[in-house]
Amino acid sequence: MKRILIVDDEPHITRVLKLYLERAGYAVDTAQNGQMALAEILKNEPDALMTDIQMPLMTGRQLCLALEEQLPQRTFPIFVMTSMTDREHREWTQKINNLEFLEKPLSMRAMTRALDKHFGSAKTDGGASHV
Amino acid sequence: MSDNTFQEIDISRYQRWLNRAVGAEAAFMVFDKAGIPLWGKDIPQAIKLGLAIAAAGTDAAGPHRHDLDANKTALYQTLGITNDGQLGWLAVMVDHFGEQDAPVHIDQLTETMDDLAAGISDEYRYKHDLEMMTEELGERYEELHLVYAVDQHFQGQTEQNDKVFQSLLESAAEHLNVDVVAFVKPPKDICLYATSLSKEIANLDLVLVEMRGDLFRFIQSSGETVILNAVDDPRRAYIFTDMSYKVLACPIRSEGKVDSMIVLLNHAHKPDFTNGDRKLAEVLATQLSNLSTTYLLLQSMGEFNQQLAMSLIEAVEAKDPYTRGHSERVHFLSMEIGRAMGLPADELDDLYWGSLLHDVGKIGIPDAVLCKPSRLTPDEYTFIKVHPERSYEILRHIKHLEKAVLGARHHQEMYDGTGYPHGLKGERIPLHGRIIAVSDTYDSITSSRAYRAGRSHETAMKEIERVSGTQLDPGIVEVFMKLAAAEPEWLQRFNIRREKA
Numbered sequence A: 001m002k003r004i005l006i007v008d009d010e011p012h013i014t015r016v017l018k019l020y021l022e023r024a025g026y027a028v029d030t031a032q033n034g035q036m037a038l039a040e041i042l043k044n045e046p047d048a049l050m051t052d053i054q055m056p057l058m059t060g061r062q063l064c065l066a067l068e069e070q071l072p073q074r075t076f077p078i079f080v081m082t083s084m085t086d087r088e089h090r091e092w093t094q095k096i097n098n099l100e101f102l103e104k105p106l107s108m109r110a111m112t113r114a115l116d117k118h119f120g121s122a123k124t125d126g127g128a129s130h131v
Numbered sequence B: 001m002s003d004n005t006f007q008e009i010d011i012s013r014y015q016r017w018l019n020r021a022v023g024a025e026a027a028f029m030v031f032d033k034a035g036i037p038l039w040g041k042d043i044p045q046a047i048k049l050g051l052a053i054a055a056a057g058t059d060a061a062g063p064h065r066h067d068l069d070a071n072k073t074a075l076y077q078t079l080g081i082t083n084d085g086q087l088g089w090l091a092v093m094v095d096h097f098g099e100q101d102a103p104v105h106i107d108q109l110t111e112t113m114d115d116l117a118a119g120i121s122d123e124y125r126y127k128h129d130l131e132m133m134t135e136e137l138g139e140r141y142e143e144l145h146l147v148y149a150v151d152q153h154f155q156g157q158t159e160q161n162d163k164v165f166q167s168l169l170e171s172a173a174e175h176l177n178v179d180v181v182a183f184v185k186p187p188k189d190i191c192l193y194a195t196s197l198s199k200e201i202a203n204l205d206l207v208l209v210e211m212r213g214d215l216f217r218f219i220q221s222s223g224e225t226v227i228l229n230a231v232d233d234p235r236r237a238y239i240f241t242d243m244s245y246k247v248l249a250c251p252i253r254s255e256g257k258v259d260s261m262i263v264l265l266n267h268a269h270k271p272d273f274t275n276g277d278r279k280l281a282e283v284l285a286t287q288l289s290n291l292s293t294t295y296l297l298l299q300s301m302g303e304f305n306q307q308l309a310m311s312l313i314e315a316v317e318a319k320d321p322y323t324r325g326h327s328e329r330v331h332f333l334s335m336e337i338g339r340a341m342g343l344p345a346d347e348l349d350d351l352y353w354g355s356l357l358h359d360v361g362k363i364g365i366p367d368a369v370l371c372k373p374s375r376l377t378p379d380e381y382t383f384i385k386v387h388p389e390r391s392y393e394i395l396r397h398i399k400h401l402e403k404a405v406l407g408a409r410h411h412q413e414m415y416d417g418t419g420y421p422h423g424l425k426g427e428r429i430p431l432h433g434r435i436i437a438v439s440d441t442y443d444s445i446t447s448s449r450a451y452r453a454g455r456s457h458e459t460a461m462k463e464i465e466r467v468s469g470t471q472l473d474p475g476i477v478e479v480f481m482k483l484a485a486a487e488p489e490w491l492q493r494f495n496i497r498r499e500k501a
Helices: A011-023 A036-044 A061-070 A087-093 A108-122 B001-007 B011-023 B045-056 B105-153 B159-175 B203-222 B236-239 B274-318 B328-340 B345-356 B360-364 B379-386 B387-395 B403-411 B432-448 B456-469 B472-484
Strands: A001-009 A027-031 A050-051 A077-083 A097-105 B027-032 B037-039 B064-069 B072-078 B089-096 B180-185 B192-195 B226-228 B246-254 B256-266
Touching: A001 B472, A011 A108, A011 B089, A011 B105, A027 A036, A027 B045, A036 A050, A036 A061, A036 A087, A050 A108, A050 B045, A061 A087, A061 B345, A077 A108, A087 A097, A087 B256, A087 B379, A108 B105, A108 B159, A108 B379, B001 B456, B011 B027, B011 B037, B011 B064, B027 B045, B037 B045, B045 B064, B072 B105, B072 B403, B089 B105, B089 B256, B105 B159, B105 B274, B159 B180, B159 B274, B180 B203, B180 B274, B192 B203, B203 B226, B203 B236, B203 B246, B203 B256, B203 B432, B226 B236, B246 B274, B256 B274, B256 B387, B274 B328, B274 B345, B274 B360, B274 B387, B328 B345, B328 B432, B328 B472, B345 B403, B360 B387, B403 B432, B432 B456, B456 B472
Parallel strands: A001 A027, A001 A050, A050 A077, A077 A097
Antiparallel strands: B027 B037, B027 B089, B064 B072, B072 B089, B180 B192, B180 B256, B226 B246, B246 B256
């Protein structure tokens, strides 16, 4: 089972993502800020990282940059959750490879589709069931 | 009791509480409403007890007593009642119940069971509610995502309605991950669709035809969203003859009547349409309905403007039968020039109205002067000369025509500064005025007047070339000559006389 790490300081968001991802056949861990996520990743790399940007202690942007530095050989993808209207503030991601955007308000369908697409047939579970 | 929610409850904690209350390791069990043990399944006779509890099917809270054998008695009670009936059961096995040397004090035990049941059922309910809310929130995010995406489509969209609709349908097809999304409005003969095909649809045209007919009538009469997943759904008899697609069709109302619908189609191998899909389709339907209403309003406003303008022109041209069609022709030629010059859309709109209404001021010229077949006296000519200013005075009250009015006001200016009303010169004459002047000159020569028949296209072009740089802007004359050299369609349209070669 693929393990997804969700990083967001808003519990209502992590709860929703966790519920829908688990239903789609993923294992889910959560972290409340970049610092906690970084520690968790260095200990145990997930199969994919989904992170918010605005968070206390360490933002999603800082987390991505720290990962670039500390895990230059990173293979797992990063999905950055950002507002649809915030298209201008995305340049910083350009030099980070294997990074995609998921637009908020998040579509559970778009999210599971993006993950399914990434993992292709590698996923253990049969087709993603959306609810 | 849903297992999912139940698994999140840490029952070992309740077991420990019970152990402490009775001062020993208690034989503690929790059953779901069907009597299946969820906790304590390894306790001897747990399964048998569960079945007995379910079979008793009592509605009373308890505690109830059930003797399993001579030595073993179970006390059990409900975890609580929900809309779905019993939530489940909680039980404790007691050895040698009622005997003097029974190890457990029964009163204390039943009170503790009561507290535990309340604790477990509360926790269950909180967890269950939270899960429902989380799920609901996920669906709301989904809807919001769609609404925001639609909103993004509208932003900065000034192009035609059809294109907005089209791009909207395309993004909806992708977002909803359906093979076909269609907007169907049979009364107006509109059927727009977009596809995100998981597999080819060979006879899509045929499918669309069926949608306009039977499916639309079915949706119109049902008045609500219809989902057909099963191939053998009996309602299919009313709709598709032999098509096995999964269908979600959602009516769109305008002034209370169903006048169009959204249809989603999926191949049979795709997952069934869900309630989530239904909600999303309804959100999309509302958005499209608003868009369509706005478009119709704009269209009818546009028609109203056009009709009002035509009435004004009618009023002018009624004064002089010989100028009939003049405004329309000058308008047509000006637009040809404007397009050839590559004017942007907003300027073309101004030119549109300016050229159409340029002679409205003639309304103030006495008929005797306007229709006089012979030469005008200087006094009479003064009347003629005020008409562009009159046009301006009449039209300036219309805010939308603020810029268009400039073209009308200055169409009689001459490039060398000898024209009227202001004697402006060269580039100081508003561009639209200079354009209208060229088409106006061409039409005055080629159309018939009270005192002479219309002259030929060639004569007009020769005259225009002659006055280029004095009366007319040479740059615009050049554009016009290029248009005229290409045997334009207007020669036929306006029945313009030609000189034999």
